Amino acid sequence: MPATTPALTQQPHILVVDDDADMLRLLSIRLTAAGYRVTSVGSAEAALAQLDMERPQLVLSDVRLPGKDGLALFDTVRLRHPSLPVILLTAHGTIPDAVEATARGVFSYLTKPFDGKELLDKIAQALALAAPALPSAHTDEAWRSEIVSRSARMSEVLAEARMVAQSDASVLLRGDSGAGKELLARAIHKASPRTKKPFVAVNCGAIPENLLESELFGHMKGAFTDAHSNHKGLFQAADGGTLLLDEIGDMPPALQVKLLRVLQERAVRPLGSSQSIPVDVRIISATHRDLDAAMAAGQFREDLYYRLNVVTLTLPTLGERREDIPLLANHFLQRLSSKYGKRLSGFAPEALKALAGASWPGNVRQLYNVVEQVCALSTTPLVPLALVQRALRAPQVEVLSYADAKQRFERDYLVGLLKLTDGNVADAARLADRNRTEFYRLLQKHSLTPGAFKAEGVAAPADPVAPGRHA
Structure with a gap:
């Protein structure tokens, strides 16, 4: 991810929290030069007050702060704004705390003295994961x-x-x-x-x-x-x-x-x-x-x-366009939440991070299936990391409604019988333990023609329940 001026229609807003005035000034200069809009505060309490007035796209905070420390600030931010990414700056002595915080959902942490390019890269990654799909800049798209x-x-x-x-x-x-x-x-x-x-x-x-x-x-x-x-x-x-x-x-x-x-x-x-x-x-x-x-x-x-x-x-594989994974995941979540009657607001930052770093041999279609699984199983507005990890470990299966699954099974069963009997309806009905009239009704329901399964016939139309494809 290049550490250049973000290609967004508006400057992303970053809230920087540090009690060291010199460090605060240095961070503000660097981030402003990189194209970000920066708000600087000297304490966790001031940061929370600022959050009540305006929600930024990212919080960058030192761990050691007077009063409430950076870890406590993260806990409060997570409670009030679950999808807001937080990056922590930590001195050597507080690295274990920062590592633990990362396990709890902090996007990342950097140790002081930090590398300026690494900081900008981490910020760009966090914003890319958290950002919604960009509106088109043209009306002909x-x-x-x-x-x-x-x-x-x-x-x-x-x-x-x-x-x-x-x-x-x-x-x-x-x-x-x-x-x-x-x-x-x-x-x-x-x-x-x-x-x-x-x-x-x-x-x-x-x-x-x-x-x-x-x-x-x-x-x-x-x-x-x-x-x-x-x-x-x-x-x-x-x-x-x-x-x-x-x-x-x-x-x-x-x-x-x-x-x-x-x-x-x-x-x-x-x-x-x-x-x-x-x-x-x-x-x-x-x-x-x-x-x-x-x-x-x-x-x-x-x-x-x-x-x-x-x-x-x-077309590139999904692994070759990883910056699209958060956009696609949120896009699919919005579409599928209505299908499942859920009110889902998005993914937790660490859940998006897991999606972005996963292997996707099945590309966009596999990502769609993973999002559908977490959407069907989620019980909270924000999809948690654990649910994403569970879906990534599980074999990727198609999620059909009960009615569609029943229809597919019925059609496949009929096709199998017709192939077995070379299109002989009387034999197929006998094997299915159904009378010929009822069997013909089933064939008509699925647009199956018995003659299509004879040695020189023409087969029936493709399965109408075949699932749609995704990007």
Whole structure:
């Protein structure tokens, strides 16, 4: 974290507490020169009186003070303003007390004589963790409103995305799972001339191979068993707009050939049709796989790769944009608190610190799951460190409502029976101990077509209960 003038619309306010007038003057000069607004007081009692008049963004206090000491000041600040970060300055003899205070929630401590750069770095870190999301400085930033970020890495990616959005060039989004590729694709669509037309996303790895062709290109009535009506594919649904082919690296080789033909001819031919239908679609594809390695292994077509990869944008992992973790955590907490009927004001400083320092192999999606867990379990307005530590240790599982979990289980159970019986409804109903009429109702409820599970059929639509994705 650079110790430069903070890039905020207003100067962050720091309350400095020290009974040494020379030290107070030195700290005030250094912090003012670094771009902070400073209020200086000589005692804990004066600091508490100042806090009653105006709440700063950070308190910087010496441990040894006349009357109430710095540790007692911290305890009172914590009681009145739980989310306000406190940094303590300590002489050698009071280091054990400062260490104990850190365990109790003090953001950090520095020993005297302290290094000026280290002090500014600690202050910048504390303010970054405590600061709310910054308001946009421009009125035309609605296109990326779903992407919560203040990091330089993401700013570079967004600047490139904004530029490429103005053209119709195909874009390949690279990045680890959970990094926010779909959100970036939506942002590109919103910034493009196609913004008023549909944005359609399909996960190529989540749909069975024998279904994916029908889903992408559509089918005609009678094209296969149980095709009782014409079905528009996703290319037609996205006509005039943008189609996101998510996890394109998982697309079966046979379908890659057909996709390439559609991109070359700018027309689709539904299954069972003898005529092609012109489509005007901007393609964005996304993958977490190494497509170069996939091409070398013969798993991905080189001609399709170059058709899709006109412009490449690579999303950083969450670990590469750690300054965004507090913003994202508070953003998710605000969204989820209403879902769970909770009044949550934020995270305790040490809880945010733990989140910022954690490993995030699942990226933003994993952070969302952690925040959802603590939101569901929190019993206090301020999420404590212990709850965050518990969520970080626990295996990251999806949190579904009971109704959604029941629906998902029911659908998966039906799909398993149909696969086992090769689409034979009578056999499947018998195994489920249900009569055929009731079994057909269940299939209709989940949009499952028995013929899709026969050897040469086309499978049913993807799971409608699949969870949403996050950035």
